Amino acid sequence: MEEKINRVKFIINGRHYSAGEEFGVDLTLNEFIRRYGEYRGTKYMCREGGCGACVVSVRAPQPNTKEIATFSVNSCLVSIMSCDGWDISTVEYIGNxxxxxxxxxxxxxxxxxxxxxxxxxxxxxxxxxxxxxxxxxxxxxxxxxxxxxxxxxxxxxxxxxxxxxxxxxxxxxxxxxxxxxxxxxSEQICPKSGKKCGGTCEASADWCLVNMNSASGSDLPKKISLADGRLWYSVADVRSIFDTLKDVGYKSYMLVAGNTAKGVRPILFYPKVLIDISNVKELSTHYLDVNLVLGANMTLTDTMHLFKVLSKQNDDFWYLDILYDHLDRVAHIPVRNIGTLAGNLALKNSDPCFQSDIFLLLDCVGATLTNS
CATH class of the missing domain: 1.10.150.120 ([2Fe-2S]-binding domain)
Known part of the structure; x- marks a missing residue:
């Protein structure tokens, strides 16, 4: 029973899959789609998230709201163990x-x-x-x-x-x-907005309407012993992170969210323990007191959206619109969709030569890091 629970479960093109101890941590979503799903319309080339040949569409619940969101990812960067609860679509599925x-x-x-x-x-x-x-x-x-x-x-x-x-x-x-x-x-009426859409959608097409059916669920926490001898943990709150570290020690571990950093700094050797924190709500939220407090695990896309909204709603944060424009030039959409603030700063901390625009922007506005 424990073996069945401690597997990541996901959907690819309407078919249910799971992954666990038979795979290593370096198995990417791209390789799984092509080798095990046998959907070879999804290509690969640079394996660094730079060319876009591997882009797929994902529907997954957001950690802070649990609402289902649709976003693109570079499948060559994503570990298959990070896909728990994802509903993934490739080019073969949307039309053939x-x-x-x-x-x-x-x-x-x-x-x-x-x-x-x-x-x-x-x-x-x-x-x-x-x-x-x-x-x-x-x-x-x-x-x-x-x-x-x-x-x-x-x-x-x-x-x-x-x-x-x-x-x-x-x-x-x-x-x-x-x-x-x-x-x-040219006179078609959009079923979503009720306005003329210039013939940009078909009456029978569903691409114009956001499909909010729930994706496959996930039960947390999880512990998976991988084929390469490493341990993969998936947790749902901050306390579970520290509980895990108390059990396994602090000697060799890595916190995993988007894992997009390996596109610019390849990971040649993974640590013994990997803890997936992408579902930790406390790290994905924000709040306002005198200052704006951002969760470490907020994605760059969510951060940009927040900056755009706040710059229009709150005169004290007018400058966030300028930061938004700068962030729009950082990486690209599939990377920003899952890449996090803390991940970017952690890479800058470990490698000072890394040219981090996130660090530059936060330093310019006098931002500080806290552990509370």
Whole structure:
């Protein structure tokens, strides 16, 4: 019974999977998808989270609110042990020859944006995650900015961007002229907003509507003895972190959240104990007293959203809008979706040569670190 509980459980393309003691800590989500799920539409190249060929879409509960959110990740950076409770979609699932293609795939094809095609799955899944994770129609500028996470080796950016900008709330008329029978779709009403959407969605397509069905659940805490002799712990609160360290000692351990740092500083040898803290609510929240207090485990995406909201709602925090613009140039969306403040600062602490924009921004505003 303990063996069944102490496994991570997740969904890939509607199929249920689990992982445990048969794998090592260095098995990535990308390798699992390709080797064990046998979905090879998801590619790999740099294995550093830099090219975007490996991007997949994830639906998972947020640790602070438990609401289901949709976001993109670089599957080459994510350990399969971090995927507990995730509902993962790859390019084969959102559209294929048997059930028909998603409108995003159709547009990319119509605008001749596939080129050699190697990067296309990553581009499609980045756009798919962006649309599914948004509660409104997107602008051309937002769409263009979001694709900084993907590289096209064939220099086919123009048709790719045109394909995806055609899905914007108010696309450029020159772009829309490239779509056949535009007069038949220009008066469509979006079922989400009730407004004209410029023919950017299909009546039968679900990509425009956020699907909030619950993903597979997870029972915490968990302890998994991995095939490489390491121990993987998943915890739900701060006390459990220290309880775990009391049991196993402080000699060789690592706290794991997004694990995106290995993209810039490869991990050649993992410590004996790894503690997944991505579900610890206390570390993922924020509050206001005289100052703004940020949880160490807040992702860069959540931090950016908070900065944007506070800068508009509170005159004392007007400067956060400037910090938001700077953070928008840090890494890219799939990395920011799971990369955390503490993870970035910890990397800077261990390697002073690491050029951390997070450290720079926090130092500029006189931020301090606390352990409370």
């Amino acid at each position: 020859r048997k059930k028909g293609y998603n409108i995003i795939q159709k547009r990319l094809n119509h605008y001749f944006g596939s080129q050699c095609g190697y990067c296309s799955p990553g581009f499609v899944m980045s756009m798919y995650s962006l649309v599914k994770g948004s509660d409104r129609h997107l602008t051309e500028a937002e769409i263009e900015n979001s694709l900084g996470s993907n590289l096209c080796r064939c220099t086919g950016y123009r048709p790719i961007l045109e394909a995806f900008k055609s899905l914007a709330v108010d696309p450029n008329s020159n772009i829309l002229r490239k779509i056949k029978d535009i007069e038949d779709i």
